[in-house]
Amino acid sequence: MAKTGEIAAFALGEKKTAMVNLPAQFVTSSTADMKGQKYSDLVDYANNSEKTSDRNNESMTDLIDLTEQFSKPGYANRNSAVTETHPIFGSDKLNYDNHDISLLRKDLDEAQANGNNIHELAFSIRGDWLVKNNLYDPETRMIDQNKLKHAEQEVAKTLINKGFNLSLGQDENDVVWFGVIHQDTDHLNMHLWFAKKSQETRTEMLKQEGKYKGQPIGVIPLEVIEQAKRQFRKQLMSSQELMRHQEILKGVGGFKKEIVETAPENLLNDHYAKDIKQIYDALPQDMKGRWQVGNTQLSSGKGKMAKANQLTNELLDDLFAKELKPEYEGFKSLAQEYDVINIEDQGVMHQGQRKWSENKEDELRKRLANQLYKHLVQIEDTSLNDIDQQMPELLSQVKKRNKDSNAEKTKNVASPQKKKFDNHPSNSDTNSNHNSNQMPVRGSSFNKISRLWRQDIRAETNAERQFLRNQKKVEQEKAQEEYDSQISRGV
Numbered sequence: 496m497a498k499t500g501e502i503a504a505f506a507l508g509e510k511k512t513a514m515v516n517l518p519a520q521f522v523t524s525s526t527a528d529m530k531g532q533k534y535s536d537l538v539d540y541a542n543n544s545e546k547t548s549d550r551n552n553e554s555m556t557d558l559i560d561l562t563e564q565f566s567k568p569g570y571a572n573r574n575s576a577v578t579e580t581h582p583i584f585g586s587d588k589l590n591y592d593n594h595d596i597s598l599l600r601k602d603l604d605e606a607q608a609n610g611n612n613i614h615e616l617a618f619s620i621r622g623d624w625l626v627k628n629n630l631y632d633p634e635t636r637m638i639d640q641n642k643l644k645h646a647e648q649e650v651a652k653t654l655i656n657k658g659f660n661l662s663l664g665q666d667e668n669d670v671v672w673f674g675v676i677h678q679d680t681d682h683l684n685m686h687l688w689f690a691k692k693s694q695e696t697r698t699e700m701l702k703q704e705g706k707y708k709g710q711p712i713g714v715i716p717l718e719v720i721e722q723a724k725r726q727f728r729k730q731l732m733s734s735q736e737l738m739r740h741q742e743i744l745k746g747v748g749g750f751k752k753e754i755v756e757t758a759p760e761n762l763l764n765d766h767y768a769k770d771i772k773q774i775y776d777a778l779p780q781d782m783k784g785r786w787q788v789g790n791t792q793l794s795s796g797k798g799k800m801a802k803a804n805q806l807t808n809e810l811l812d813d814l815f816a817k818e819l820k821p822e823y824e825g826f827k828s829l830a831q832e833y834d835v836i837n838i839e840d841q842g843v844m845h846q847g848q849r850k851w852s853e854n855k856e857d858e859l860r861k862r863l864a865n866q867l868y869k870h871l872v873q874i875e876d877t878s879l880n881d882i883d884q885q886m887p888e889l890l891s892q893v894k895k896r897n898k899d900s901n902a903e904k905t906k907n908v909a910s911p912q913k914k915k916f917d918n919h920p921s922n923s924d925t926n927s928n929h930n931s932n933q934m935p936v937r938g939s940s941f942n943k944i945s946r947l948w949r950q951d952i953r954a955e956t957n958a959e960r961q962f963l964r965n966q967k968k969v970e971q972e973k974a975q976e977e978y979d980s981q982i983s984r985g986v
Contacts, residue, residue: 498680502578503636505622506681517724520561521614521713524607534607535600537688538583538673539569561615571686576677579640585673586651589644602671606690612713616654616720618647618685618727624839625683628733638683640676646730647674647685650723655689657722658715660699663691743833750826751859754819758863761818762810770810775871777802786868788861807864830855 499505527534564570572582581590588595606613625631630639655670656662664670672689695701695711702710732740762771778786779799791797793808815823830852837851 501679502575503631503638503678503683504681505625505631505633505678505683507622507626507633509621509623517616517618517720517727519614519616519715519720521612522561523612523707523710523713524610525710527607527613534603534613534688534690537564537569537571538596538599538603561613564615571673571675571688576679577675578638578678582675583673584644584648584675586648589641591673599671599673602692603690606671606692609692609694610711611691611695612711613688613690614654614713614715616687616715616723618687620683620685622682628731628736630731631683638676638678642731643676643683643685644674646727647687649730650727651687651689653723653726654687654715654719658719659712661697663689663700665693665697669693740833740836743829743836746829747826747833747855750822750829751855753822754826754859755862757819757822758814759866761814762867764818767810767813770806770813771867771871774803774806774810774867777806778868778871779803784872786871788864788868792857793860793864803868804864807867808860811860811863826859827852827856 579590581592583591583596583599585591585595585599591599603613622631622633625638626633630642631637651672651674655664655672669692670689671692672687674685674687677684677686691711700712702708702712729737782799786800786803788804789798789800791804793804793811795801796805798804831850834850834852
């Protein structure tokens with residue numbers, strides 16, 4: 496990352512660089528002690544209200560090693576990188592004055608004296624992404640620093656509370672952290688430093704073997720860092736960008752739901768009877784009841800399920816090319832559109848890295864295959880010989896049942912009392928009618944497949960709808976809180 500020699504002169508026109516990079520590093524107290532360095536040196540204000548001098552900054556590059564930052568007094572708030580007189584911020588304030596800095600220095604020195612690590616993470620944000628989300632005006636070089644700071648305040652909670660085996664602090668006052676925005680490189684950088692204050696004694700938070708045995712754990716798992724990056728992006732997205740993401744995801748989910756719900760009826764077609772019989776024959780009988788795609792792709796050609804997986808994949812290819820062609824093409828098109836968004840946010844894919852759309856298609860195919868395998872257990876070997884004869888009659892019954900079911904649902908919604916009466920055990924006429932709508936004994940194996948498959952789909956669909964309702968409620972509550980506090984942040 497190059498220094499520009501100017502404030503907020505960020506590079507634009509970059510399309511292959513990630514929106515946010517988040518390198519993480521830490522220094523042990525013993526290392527700092529050995530070099531005569533203090534954690535508090537990072538925020539040295541020289542005891543006055545002026546910004547620190549710019550000595551030695553000509554040769555400084557940003558995101559330098561944390562051990563080197565201590566040797567440059569006031570590195571965090573150096574004059575060449577900040578625009579505010581009081582640029583340091585923390586969990587409670589967006590601009591720390593000299594009194595706040597004095598308390599911060601004491602807390603940092605306490606953390607070091609108690610043998611704790613100091614951690615640093617640096618958010619490197621691409622100029623194009625800042626412009627797109629209304630965080631940076633390249634003409635005036637104005638930055639929405641308050642919104643950026645609020646986003647880091649939220650992410651700090653995630654890293655401190657979820658970045659280790661236990662929450663880093665043993666109570667809310669047991670962690671010291673501060674941040675700053677640097678503007679003197681071709682990308683905007685936001686730094687976050689934090690440390691536990693009291694001595695660490697919890698076994699889960701100490702190294703249990705090796706030459707560092709007994710010292711506090713320093714490495715934050717990659718998955719937590721990735722979670723923090725996603726959270727940071729969502730916090731900073733403009734409402735327009737957030738809506739664009741949500742609309743695409745909603746569309747992908749809608750097509751997926753339609754495919755999952757209509758696949759059983761389309762597969763119960765005499766055209767596919769031979770295919771289903773071949774799949775059943777290819778399933779390893781010693782694994783009956785445990786038929787699953789497993790932790791692989793349908794087309795991988797690996798494992799005891801390989802032949803059945805391959806045949807099922809080919810069956811789904813036919814289904815997606817014919818009966819479900821519009822739904823499948825809509826699903827793929829929107830998923831690929833989201834790939835473009837991911838590249839805008841995360842940079843060009845690495846070699847061997849799978850696209851979001853590819854993962855989503857794998858998930859869809861696995862879901863349909865596993866559902867089919869689950870219910871093929873219901874087929875008895877003796878019924879395989881007349882599967883093709885059973886198909887037309889079975890398909891007719893499925894359609895009739897769906898029609899009757901939909902009519903019954905409409906009637907029950909219109910007349911709740913009628914529904915209550917119809918379900919009463921003493922209503923023998925209703926029970927008789929209900930029984931007359933059941934599948935015939937002939938084709939009973941496929942009856943079970945259809946019925947169980949649809950029960951699973953209804954349960955999964957209801958769970959998804961409940962999840963979306965809960966998510967919407969949370970978003971509405973958060974939006975109201977943000978409106979009340981007059982802070983515009985992405986959620």
